[in-house]
Amino acid sequence: GPKQCTITKFFNKL
């Protein structure tokens, strides 16, 4: 099935 991504994959750390 589809795999859960994390938020940090999309938004960069400041």
Add this chain to the structure above:
Amino acid sequence: MLELRLVQGSLLKKVMESIKDLVNDANFDCSATGFSLQAMDSSHVALVSLLLRSEGFEHYRCDRNLSMGMNLGNMAKMLKCAGNDDIVTVKADDGGDCVTFMFESPNQDKIADFEMKLMDIDSEHLGIPEAEYEAIVRMPSAEFARICKDLSTIGDTVVISVTKEGVKFSTRGDIGTANIVLRQNTSVDKPEEATIIEMETPVSLTFALRYMNSFTKATPLASQVTVSLSSELPVVVEYKIAEMGYLRFYLAPKIEE
């Protein structure tokens, strides 16, 4: 010195009830702009972003930017002790190690103060890019909560698809499948009952229902919820906080490898 007086103290109670199970500890940031928080859940799948603008407070004093680390469960426990009609004041000294929540009954015959220890929290602040979303669905928040709850009795994930036909919520599990389609509906008498679908491009994304259900704890904050979707981005589930700001939940999608 920080002193924030919120006449509608129940808003803060509702915010805490909405996020305390998703995020354990978080830094509340206070600046001239307002009282805000950004935090991820422990598995870094969801992100909460809260803003209560300074103009929304009856009194807002923040001499210099302050970041206060709090255990949200403990903060929720304290705010639960405030009456629903109470005025809530949040007070802290610069560099102090505690925060005080003061609750005043509307006719001033009961005044309580609760002091909570602050904590040092190492949190990463993420830059959330401004995005043009491919589809934005605005719908009654109670309807969204109902759909998430119903689907989670059948399956663990929801596929949200927006086409020109409407928005479809689908799941599948061991016992079978479920599909719920909502069409745009602007003809209702009350604006809070409307469903409005703005679509640039058809989009379909898969999400964990466990998180969606957690977000719907914010339902008492707003009669409408906005769900913004783009194929390469986390979904944004936004509850507006009357005249003051917003509570936004970002949830990373599940993607087929």
